[in-house]
Amino acid sequence: MLAKINSFGLQGIEGYSVFVEIDINNGLPGMEIVGLPDKSTKESKERVHSAIKNSGYRLSPKRITVNLAPADMKKEGSHFDLPIALGILYATEQLQSDKLFDTVFVGELSLGGELGKVNGILPMIIAAKQLGLKRIVIPKANEGEASYIDGVSVYAFSSLRETVEFLTGDKEAEPIAVKDVQAAFCADRAKENLKYVKGQYQARRAMEIAAAGGHNMLMIGPPGGGKTMLAKCIPGILPKMSVDEALETTKIHSVAGELKEEGIVTERPFRSPHHTASRIALTGGGASAKPGEISLAHNGVLFLDELPEYSRSTLEILRQPLEDGRITVSRAARTVVYPSRFMLVASMNPCPCGNRGSTTQECTCTPAQITKYLSKISGPLLDRIDLHIEVNSVDYDELSSKTEGESSEAVKERVDKARAVQLKRFEDSGIYCNAQMSSNQINEFCKIDEETQQILKRAFIRLGLSARAYTRILKVARTIADLDGSAEIKSAHVAEALQYRSLDRSYWG
Amino acid sequence: MTDERKALFWLSNGGTPSDKLNKLVEIYGSALEVFNDFPTEKLKKFLGDRIYSALRLTRDEKTIDEKLMKLKADGIRVLLRGNPDYPESLTNIDEPPAVLYLKGNAELLKRKCIAVVGTRRCTDYGKRVATEWTAELAEKFTVVTGHATGIDTYAAKSAAEKGSLICVLACGIDMFTVPDFMRKADLLLVSEYPYGTHTEKFMYAERNRLFGGLSEAVLIVEASRKSGALITAEWACRQGRTVFAVPGSVFSERSAGVNELIRNGATAATSVDDIFFDLGVDTKAKEQSTLPELTGNEKKVYEFLSNGQRRFDEITDFLGLSPNETSTLLSMMELGGIIEKKMQNYYALLRS
Numbered sequence: 086m087l088a089k090i091n092s093f094g095l096q097g098i099e100g101y102s103v104f105v106e107i108d109i110n111n112g113l114p115g116m117e118i119v120g121l122p123d124k125s126t127k128e129s130k131e132r133v134h135s136a137i138k139n140s141g142y143r144l145s146p147k148r149i150t151v152n153l154a155p156a157d158m159k160k161e162g163s164h165f166d167l168p169i170a171l172g173i174l175y176a177t178e179q180l181q182s183d184k185l186f187d188t189v190f191v192g193e194l195s196l197g198g199e200l201g202k203v204n205g206i207l208p209m210i211i212a213a214k215q216l217g218l219k220r221i222v223i224p225k226a227n228e229g230e231a232s233y234i235d236g237v238s239v240y241a242f243s244s245l246r247e248t249v250e251f252l253t254g255d256k257e258a259e260p261i262a263v264k265d266v267q268a269a270f271c272a273d274r275a276k277e278n279l280k281y282v283k284g285q286y287q288a289r290r291a292m293e294i295a296a297a298g299g300h301n302m303l304m305i306g307p308p309g310g311g312k313t314m315l316a317k318c319i320p321g322i323l324p325k326m327s328v329d330e331a332l333e334t335t336k337i338h339s340v341a342g343e344l345k346e347e348g349i350v351t352e353r354p355f356r357s358p359h360h361t362a363s364r365i366a367l368t369g370g371g372a373s374a375k376p377g378e379i380s381l382a383h384n385g386v387l388f389l390d391e392l393p394e395y396s397r398s399t400l401e402i403l404r405q406p407l408e409d410g411r412i413t414v415s416r417a418a419r420t421v422v423y424p425s426r427f428m429l430v431a432s433m434n435p436c437p438c439g440n441r442g443s444t445t446q447e448c449t450c451t452p453a454q455i456t457k458y459l460s461k462i463s464g465p466l467l468d469r470i471d472l473h474i475e476v477n478s479v480d481y482d483e484l485s486s487k488t489e490g491e492s493s494e495a496v497k498e499r500v501d502k503a504r505a506v507q508l509k510r511f512e513d514s515g516i517y518c519n520a521q522m523s524s525n526q527i528n529e530f531c532k533i534d535e536e537t538q539q540i541l542k543r544a545f546i547r548l549g550l551s552a553r554a555y556t557r558i559l560k561v562a563r564t565i566a567d568l569d570g571s572a573e574i575k576s577a578h579v580a581e582a583l584q585y586r587s588l589d590r591s592y593w594g
Numbered sequence: 595m596t597d598e599r600k601a602l603f604w605l606s607n608g609g610t611p612s613d614k615l616n617k618l619v620e621i622y623g624s625a626l627e628v629f630n631d632f633p634t635e636k637l638k639k640f641l642g643d644r645i646y647s648a649l650r651l652t653r654d655e656k657t658i659d660e661k662l663m664k665l666k667a668d669g670i671r672v673l674l675r676g677n678p679d680y681p682e683s684l685t686n687i688d689e690p691p692a693v694l695y696l697k698g699n700a701e702l703l704k705r706k707c708i709a710v711v712g713t714r715r716c717t718d719y720g721k722r723v724a725t726e727w728t729a730e731l732a733e734k735f736t737v738v739t740g741h742a743t744g745i746d747t748y749a750a751k752s753a754a755e756k757g758s759l760i761c762v763l764a765c766g767i768d769m770f771t772v773p774d775f776m777r778k779a780d781l782l783l784v785s786e787y788p789y790g791t792h793t794e795k796f797m798y799a800e801r802n803r804l805f806g807g808l809s810e811a812v813l814i815v816e817a818s819r820k821s822g823a824l825i826t827a828e829w830a831c832r833q834g835r836t837v838f839a840v841p842g843s844v845f846s847e848r849s850a851g852v853n854e855l856i857r858n859g860a861t862a863a864t865s866v867d868d869i870f871f872d873l874g875v876d877t878k879a880k881e882q883s884t885l886p887e888l889t890g891n892e893k894k895v896y897e898f899l900s901n902g903q904r905r906f907d908e909i910t911d912f913l914g915l916s917p918n919e920t921s922t923l924l925s926m927m928e929l930g931g932i933i934e935k936k937m938q939n940y941y942a943l944l945r946s
Binding site: 284285286287289290306307441442443444447448449451453458475476477483487540543544547548561565577578580581583584590 | 637694714715716717718721743744747845846847848859903905906908910917918920924925926928931933936937938939940
């Protein structure tokens with residue numbers, strides 16, 4: 086008897102329908118899986134074999150052929166175990182059910198017949214919903230991420246036996262309850278709060294601007310100044326994620342197998358890959374074209390600590406994603422596009438020893454060493470970073486003072502307001518914040534009057550600013566004006582923006 | 595051969611160091627006598643095998659002429675001691691070079707010169723002194739410096755931009771790659787080493803005597819206890835030149851050398867005007883820069899900073915403004931040329 090069971094495969098972060106066909110023939114006993122399975126899928130036969138036996142069913146000594154259709158797409162992952170096992174049970178006439186053919190099955194089997202967790206459940210459920218399928222059976226361990234989609238009945242079971250009993254009607258089961266996405270957002274978890282950051286007024290202000298306008302930011306300062314602490318505060322002042330954003334980010338995390346217990350990403354991710362990370366770890370790829378750090382940081386923050394320590398080739402690949410908000414990963418087997426719209430926050434020391442510019446400690450670097458250190462960051466990359474700020478070392482008095490700074494909540498309120506202004510401004514233009522403005526849009530939205538023009542001109546001559554600073558300053562000034570609630574960019578806004586271009590200053594050269 | 599000059603060139607070109615060369619000429623009476631007397635055991639013993647065999651191979655008027663032609667074709671001038679153009683200041687030092695190889699504007703040797711040198715491993719402080727002071731010195735003097743990184747390079751850059759520059763090399767003149775910033779400058783390259791000589795460590799110490807030799811005074815910007823700049827100072831002192839040293843922090847390892855120089859009697863230079871004054875150079879009274887009109891807060895900042903640099907946080911707290919208002923204010927003051935931003939969020943009054 087031929088069985089044809091519904092299941093799903095993954096292409097990037099999208100699920101696609103796969104039919105698992107099982108046929109039993111006479112011949113030498115054994116199982117053959119066709120349809121371009123990878124190693125983990127191929128090994129399915131051993132797991133299925135034992136799972137069926139240990140769940141109390143028989144496996145007849147015949148030749149079993151499994152086809153994963155469409156047969157010309159690469160299949161990977163262990164989640165085809167469940168549909169294969171059920172198909173075999175049907176084909177060997179141990180299972181009769183009318184539910185079998187209009188239900189989607191995904192799940193990995195252990196040798197004992199238990200259902201185990203798999204990656205990418207959320208995109209599969211979303212795809213099933215889009216295809217109009219009514220029922221889907223998933224492992225119990227994946228319950229969390231499945232509970233935010235309504236319009237499709239999701240059943241979560243913990244073993245093969247339980248699944249079979251549900252299908253035959255021996256056991257009643259209820260689909261898992263749909264949880265309210267909004268409720269998940271309310272559960273605020275403890276994170277770094279700006280009020281515990283001592284001093285660093287300029288850096289705090291720059292962070293506010295960066296969060297409001299979506300600007301990338303580079304912090305320069307000696308070790309121990311609190312650069313990492315500041316960076317960790319950023320998620321707390323970023324505007325809240327929308328439901329669409331949350332689902333988009335959850336999909337990526339689901340595919341990468343990074344989802345936590347609660348099953349949905351409701352807070353903007355904060356990713357900080359170590360500087361030894363390879364290019365593939367950042368962009369995604371590998372044999373199975375998995376998403377990398379920059380995609381996991383989608384809608385959130387990518388924090389690169391000690392920027393010049395990353396290899397130059399690693400940094401250069403950030404250029405395309407920073408521009409387009411997505412990354413195309415091409416491998417022999419497939420080409421996948423992952424979204425990667427993140428805010429880049431980076432930090433670095435002023436020189437290899439870290440004491441340059443300090444009044445208390447002596448810098449031991451030679452000019453050549455400093456030049457070499459600074460030159461690791463290429464112009465094109467710097468071009469994409471709007472704010473460069475210096476974070477100074479903190480002295481004991483400041484550290485020990487009891488006064489708290491402004492809290493993240495208060496800052497966030499202003500950020501939200503400024504974002505709302507931007508969303509309205511860019512309503513139909515396909516961008517969301519000031520940082521993403523094209524040069525045309527800069528001309529349109531960043532008009533400055535004659536007086537301000539003069540200030541900019543003087544700034545270029547006196548401060549030794551480089552040409553690339555011009556548009557950056559205008560963009561940042563636009564955000565400052567938005568924070569100020571001002572429709573026009575005033576000279577005060579531009580003047581403030583001048584303070585956030587440290588690396589363009591001639592004294593850095 | 596009858597030309598004394600060719601004989602002198604032959605001796606120098608073979609790699610005879612200046613002290614031995616001077617001694618030979620003294621003993622024999624002239625270089626020509628050495629040339630004529632040449633292959634003797636005594637000379638071999640005196641000069642060493644390497645130089646001796648080099649001299650033996652080139653001891654032939656045709657070879658010498660060819661070498662001179664080649665130098666001429668490359669635009670190198672060979673200046674022999676005794677030539678009226680030979681700088682007089684060099685004649686009264688220990689071991690004056692018998693031959694100078696020159697490339698560039700040789701007229702610079704006749705001008706008033708001052709040497710600016712210092713450590714390779716300079717700090718931002720040293721860099722600033724080298725850059726800013728040299729720019730001012732270059733208005734009155736031709737600046738003599740080396741080609742090492744650090745202070746020498748910053749001084750050279752500044753001089754190349756503002757005036758004229760003599761760069762004294764510790765290698766053959768053809769072995770030096772002229773950096774971009776020197777290409778358009780009013781420049782003279784000077785070397786006492788024959789064409790094609792590679793740099794060796796001892797040459798730096800040897801060359802350092804020419805800094806003082808060519809100049810009226812020597813300014814040591816920054817030097818640790820072991821810096822080669824101290825050798826320059828020592829030579830200059832022996833040559834009777836004024837040695838200026840820029841005092842540095844007593845905690846800074848890289849100013850330890852200059853501070854010790856001052857302790858030992860070098861003149862502490864605290865401004866370019868000090869140097870001009872000590873060397874008897876007329877400086878026009880500088881125009882008194884009048885402070886621009888300051889608004890209330892600007893005035894407060896000005897007074898706050900008059901005791902030294904302050905951090906952004908301190909200024910903000912002092913004024914009681916929000917950080918964005920402070921940023922705007924400081925930007926405007928920067929553009930007005932009243933203050934400047936420094937590293938690590940420090941702000942300071944701009945030197946008037």
